[in-house]
Amino acid sequence: NAGVTQTPKFQVLKTGQSMTLQCAQDMNHNSMYWYRQDPGMGLRLIYYSASEGTTDKGEVPNGYNVSRLNKREFSLRLESAAPSQTSVYFCASSEGTSVVYEQFFGPGTRLTVL
Amino acid sequence: GQQVMQIPQYQHVQEGEDFTTYCNSSTTLSNIQWYKQRPGGHPVFLIQLVKSGEVKKQKRLTFQFGEAKKNSSLHITATQTTDVGTYFCAGSRNSGGSNYKLTFGKGTLLTVNP
Numbered sequence: 001n002a003g004v005t006q007t008p009k010f011q012v013l014k015t016g017q018s019m020t021l022q023c024a025q026d027m028n029h030n031s032m033y034w035y036r037q038d039p040g041m042g043l044r045l046i047y048y049s050a051s052e053g054t055t056d057k058g059e060v061p062n063g064y065n066v067s068r069l070n071k072r073e074f075s076l077r078l079e080s081a082a083p084s085q086t087s088v089y090f091c092a093s094s095e096g097t098s099v100v101y102e103q104f105f106g107p108g109t110r111l112t113v114l
Numbered sequence: 115g116q117q118v119m120q121i122p123q124y125q126h127v128q129e130g131e132d133f134t135t136y137c138n139s140s141t142t143l144s145n146i147q148w149y150k151q152r153p154g155g156h157p158v159f160l161i162q163l164v165k166s167g168e169v170k171k172q173k174r175l176t177f178q179f180g181e182a183k184k185n186s187s188l189h190i191t192a193t194q195t196t197d198v199g200t201y202f203c204a205g206s207r208n209s210g211g212s213n214y215k216l217t218f219g220k221g222t223l224l225t226v227n228p
Binding site: 035040041042043044045048058059090092101102103104105106107108 | 120123145147155156157158159162202204206215216217218219220221
């Protein structure tokens with residue numbers, strides 16, 4: 001099992017460009033999440049999907065959109081990138097139905113917006 | 115909204131010394147999780163605490179959940195160079211269902227001098 005995979009691993013954008021970050025999990029998990037990590041800020045939740053067909057805003061949703069394409073895949077889109085969106089983006093998933101809601105993280109996408 | 119504060123932000127120790135990081139929430143938590151992130155890596159789940167006053171041990175790591183379920187700590191005995199990384203606490207107020215959201219502390223970066 002690959003666990004949680006993310007593409008791309010690295011990306012450089014110019015201000016105003018758009019892009020989609022891809023995430024997939026092969027653990028049959030119900031819930032999926034997108035976080036951003038900035039130095040000294042910990043992990044902040046952008047959007048999450050409790051189950052296939054649902055998405056909800058997290059702590060910092062402005063400038064982002066998401067799509068839960070199916071149970072496996074959860075994508076994050078930047079429509080018009082800004083330098084403030086330079087960050088490391090992590091996708092995560094969790095079973096969402098058992099007692100221990102452990103989250104499994106992907107390797108991250110390191111995004112730079114010039 | 116819910117806030118989770120974590121101290122200290124940084125801790126440098128000599129190998130063999132003990133280390134403790136503390137986590138405090140502005141609200142009562144239903145559970146708290148701890149994650150470790152190695153430099154350049156992604157967060158990896160360590161443990162979840164659910165019960166008031168709970169104490170769990172994993173080899174040299176001891177995790178505690180406060181009686182009021184608003185604070186937690188992670189203590190490492192006799193640190194080793196393999197303990198290097200950032201330790202995050204993450205709390206949730208949700209008690210069930212698949213819409214499980216975590217609020218992460220900003221983390222404590224531990225460095226160990228061999």
